[in-house]
Amino acid sequence: xxxxxxxxxxxxxxxxxxxxxxxxxxxxxxxxxxxxxxxxxxxxxxxxxxxxxxxxxxxxxxxxxxxxxxxxxxxxxxxxxxxxxxxxxxxxxxxxxxxxxxxxxxxxxxxxxxxxxxxxxxxxxxxxxxxxxxxxxxxxxxxxxxxxxxxxxxxxxxxxxxxxxxxxxxxxxxxxxxxxxxxxxxxxxxxxxxxxxxxxxxxxxxxxxxxxxxxxxxxxxxxxxxxxxxxxxxxxxxxxxxxxxxxxxxxxxxxxxxxxxxxxxxxxxxxxxxxxxxxxxxxxxxxxxxxxxxxxxxxxxxxxxxxxxxxxxxxxxxxxxxxxxxxxxxxxxxxxxxxxxxxxxxxxxxxxxxxxxxxxxxxxxxxxxxxxxxxxxxxxxxxxxxxxxxxxxxxxxxxxxxxxxxxxxxxxxxxxxxxxxxxxxxxxxxxxxxxxxxxxxxxxxxxxxxxxxxxxxxxxxxxxxxxxxxxxxxxxxxxxxxxxxxxxxxxxxxxxxxxxxxxxxxxxxxxxxxxxxxxxxxxxxxxxxxxxxxxxxxxxxxxxxxxxxxxxxxxxxxxxxxxxxxxxxxxxxxxxxxxxxxxxxxxxxxxxxxxxxxxxxxxxxxxxxxxxxxxxxxxxxxxxxxxxxxxxxxxxxxxxxxxxxxxxxxxxxx
Amino acid sequence: xxxxxxxxxxxxxxxxxxxxxxxxxxxxxxxxxxxxxxxxxxxxxxxxxxxxxxxxxxxxxxxxxxxxxxxxxxxxxxxxxxxxxxxxxxxxxxxxxxxxxxxxxxxxxxxxxxxxxxxxxxxxxxxxxxxxxxxxxxxxxx
Numbered sequence: 111x112x113x114x115x116x117x118x119x120x121x122x123x124x125x126x127x128x129x130x131x132x133x134x135x136x137x138x139x140x141x142x143x144x145x146x147x148x149x150x151x152x153x154x155x156x157x158x159x160x161x162x163x164x165x166x167x168x169x170x171x172x173x174x175x176x177x178x179x180x181x182x183x184x185x186x187x188x189x190x191x192x193x194x195x196x197x198x199x200x201x202x203x204x205x206x207x208x209x210x211x212x213x214x215x216x217x218x219x220x221x222x223x224x225x226x227x228x229x230x231x232x233x234x235x236x237x238x239x240x241x242x243x244x245x246x247x248x249x250x251x252x253x254x255x256x257x258x259x260x261x262x263x264x265x266x267x268x269x270x271x272x273x274x275x276x277x278x279x280x281x282x283x284x285x286x287x288x289x290x291x292x293x294x295x296x297x298x299x300x301x302x303x304x305x306x307x308x309x310x311x312x313x314x315x316x317x318x319x320x321x322x323x324x325x326x327x328x329x330x331x332x333x334x335x336x337x338x339x340x341x342x343x344x345x346x347x348x349x350x351x352x353x354x355x356x357x358x359x360x361x362x363x364x365x366x367x368x369x370x371x372x373x374x375x376x377x378x379x380x381x382x383x384x385x386x387x388x389x390x391x392x393x394x395x396x397x398x399x400x401x402x403x404x405x406x407x408x409x410x411x412x413x414x415x416x417x418x419x420x421x422x423x424x425x426x427x428x429x430x431x432x433x434x435x436x437x438x439x440x441x442x443x444x445x446x447x448x449x450x451x452x453x454x455x456x457x458x459x460x461x462x463x464x465x466x467x468x469x470x471x472x473x474x475x476x477x478x479x480x481x482x483x484x485x486x487x488x489x490x491x492x493x494x495x496x497x498x499x500x501x502x503x504x505x506x507x508x509x510x511x512x513x514x515x516x517x518x519x520x521x522x523x524x525x526x527x528x529x530x531x532x533x534x535x536x537x538x539x540x541x542x543x544x545x546x547x548x549x550x551x552x553x554x555x556x557x558x559x560x561x562x563x564x565x566x567x568x569x570x571x572x573x574x575x576x577x578x579x580x581x582x583x584x585x586x587x588x589x590x591x592x593x594x595x596x597x598x599x600x601x602x603x604x605x606x607x608x609x610x611x612x613x614x615x616x617x618x619x620x621x622x623x624x625x626x627x628x629x630x631x632x633x634x635x636x637x638x639x640x641x642x643x644x645x646x647x648x649x650x651x652x653x654x655x656x657x658x659x660x661x662x663x664x665x666x667x668x669x670x671x672x673x674x675x676x677x678x679x680x681x682x683x684x685x686x687x688x689x690x691x692x693x694x695x696x697x698x699x700x701x702x703x704x705x706x707x708x709x710x711x712x713x714x715x716x717x718x719x720x721x722x723x724x725x726x727x728x729x730x731x732x733x734x735x736x737x738x739x740x741x742x743x744x745x746x747x748x749x750x751x752x753x754x755x756x757x758x759x760x761x762x763x764x
Numbered sequence: 765x766x767x768x769x770x771x772x773x774x775x776x777x778x779x780x781x782x783x784x785x786x787x788x789x790x791x792x793x794x795x796x797x798x799x800x801x802x803x804x805x806x807x808x809x810x811x812x813x814x815x816x817x818x819x820x821x822x823x824x825x826x827x828x829x830x831x832x833x834x835x836x837x838x839x840x841x842x843x844x845x846x847x848x849x850x851x852x853x854x855x856x857x858x859x860x861x862x863x864x865x866x867x868x869x870x871x872x873x874x875x876x877x878x879x880x881x882x883x884x885x886x887x888x889x890x891x892x893x894x895x896x897x898x899x900x901x902x903x904x905x906x
Contacts, residue, residue, distance in 0.1 A: 184788045213791035214803055225799045232802055628836055709842035731841035732811030748807055754819050760802040761773055761823045
């Protein structure tokens with residue numbers, strides 16, 4: 111009962127000799143017993159032991175204590191323990207104050223007992239002073255909606271969506287492109303199993319080579335897919351998010367389209383096909399590749415001339431050229447972000463962008479995927495066979511000028527392509543210029559040994575220049591790591607270009623209020639202990655949006671995201687302790703300084719103009735308190751009064 | 765007062781996630797630092813109010829430390845440490861103008877895994893305050 115006059119009990123722990131060796135615990139107890147408000151003080155060998163805990167509980171009852179100060183180890187170690195003790199004795203757990211006389215006292219002044227004892231007095235005096243102003247703090251429960259918004263329908267998002275639907279949750283998955291599959295769908299065969307990138311079986315299937323995207327995602331009654339869609343805003347908090355999604359018009363009704371392709375046949379507009387990185391053409395009404403999902407055509411509004419030929423031939427009247435963007439409002443309990451990566455466009459590096467025969471690995475993947483069995487890789491400039499191919503590693507990675515990080519999968523991609531090409535054409539002259547070859551995954555080393563056996567040449571050094579004549583080959587200058595330099599001729603130069611955050615990452619981080627790491631990827635809450643959680647409760651990240659990753663790792667994380675998101679949804683509720691900021695509406699002048707400074711958007715302005723803290727969102731940092739010109743907002747458990755009581759106590763003369 | 769015998773009182777506002785943890789780890793590592801450094805726990809360095817700093821001086825502190833998480837994403841509360849830094853900078857000027865001296869206030873950034881930095885910073889600051897001596901302005905005089 112906080113309103114009652116404080117009756118403080120001080121419990122001085124010896125911690126064996128950890129404290130008692132340098133702090134005179136008897137003298138400390140004696141000192142504490144005389145402090146203002148203290149009605150009981152005792153010392154004991156181990157306060158955290160069962161006996162010690164019982165001692166505290168009994169003392170609370172016998173002496174009518176309504177504040178408890180435990181002078182022992184760091185609260186980081188036992189604050190929760192002793193809070194539980196208070197609860198069990200019928201006291202509110204926030205009426206506990208710990209005096210850290212071990213880590214911050216006895217251990218720091220191990221051989222100076224006088225100093226340690228004096229310092230322990232200051233610390234206990236501060237805790238007793240602060241405890242006088244402690245207040246009871248309760249908690250409350252909020253329901254959690256059993257549904258998830260998944261942002262991005264690449265391999266990570268798809269696996270997360272499937273997993274959550276498997277448990278029985280409603281999933282809304284949004285994808286900015288007209289078709290799902292992300293970059294993986296462009297890769298052709300993918301390591302380490304060399305299966306088709308668009309057909310990798312999800313873990314929930316019987317590992318048959320079912321088309322993942324069509325069969326599993328589209329037909330799942332619990333999964334609602336929104337293509338051509340972007341997240342516009344997100345408000346609320348874990349358990350109760352409100353998302354606004356804007357969907358661009360497909361102009362073809364997915365439910366009516368039967369995929370007959372008559373529209374494409376009559377469409378007069380031809381543009382480069384983005385799916386093939388311009389290697390092929392598509393019409394203004396199109397599917398980018400045969401297995402694309404959803405298998406409904408789309409009309410590209412930017413290039414369509416509205417000649418209406420497609421409208422005339424469509425047998426199901428599925429086409430509506432005048433369709434407008436639509437807004438979709440969703441209510442979800444959790445959010446999974448899986449927006450993946452982009453391949454870095456190495457403009458200006460090694461002749462890329464200037465010379466058509468300098469390409470990236472992603473384009474090579476499309477070329478390998480498109481060519482028929484016996485066909486050779488060709489030079490994009492003139493379509494003639496490329497007999498000498500040089501790959502350059504670490505383009506835009508491990509490089510201070512572009513990106514300092516290792517992109518992790520480019521070595522494997524280069525080796526995968528090299529192996530495929532050499533197997534198809536043993537006479538091909540293929541050189542890989544590398545800084546290091548990094549292949550840490552299981553079954554990855556095999557690609558290296560295979561390539562060596564197949565006669566792929568590995569050149570350890572830095573390519574300093576790529577030059578091309580009008581008709582002649584490309585000429586590369588290489589500084590060898592072993593000393594000296596050499597020159598190479600090549601018909602085709604393939605750059606193993608970095609993985610960078612997807613274009614929407616920055617915008618999305620602002621909409622979701624997520625932290626980015628210095629390299630621009632989404633930041634996990636903790637690299638080891640919370641790799642999928644973020645700074646916002648209820649929002650999880652998986653896949654390459656968190657950093658470069660291969661497919662196995664991406665799927666690991668997606669499954670992890672399923673587990674993390676499922677936890678609050680299975681519980682159906684979250685418990686929120688109310689040691690959060692609180693507004694005194696009578697004092698609030700409605701300036702909204704607090705809302706502006708809050709790093710979590712946890713403060714909203716109520717209809718009558720005063721600030722209101724959303725307790726489920728507030729994390730209790732207290733920065734809003736400092737900004738309030740009217741002293742109308744306080745942080746419970748760290749109010750000004752409580753902080754100042756500690757300061758006055760710690761400075762008090764003995 | 766004999767200057768050599770001057771034993772300063774220093775309040776160190778330590779954020780719970782990093783600076784407080786670093787101080788704990790200093791003890792765990794049996795590292796020592798001046799006993800004049802008296803730690804006050806705050807959830808975040810962004811919680812430290814100019815009022816807290818001034819009140820510490822009023823209550824007899826000769827120096828005040830605000831210690832938060834590392835810059836560039838180290839803050840548990842996104843950027844509370846950066847807000848604290850701004851406030852500390854402004855406050856240093858204010859302390860100069862009222863005669864306490866901005867040198868008596870310092871902000872440090874460290875992670876929970878940097879006990880050596882905690883020791884280095886607090887020791888360095890304590891030496892500085894010892895050199896500066898007692899606060900010239902007697903704030904408590906009515």
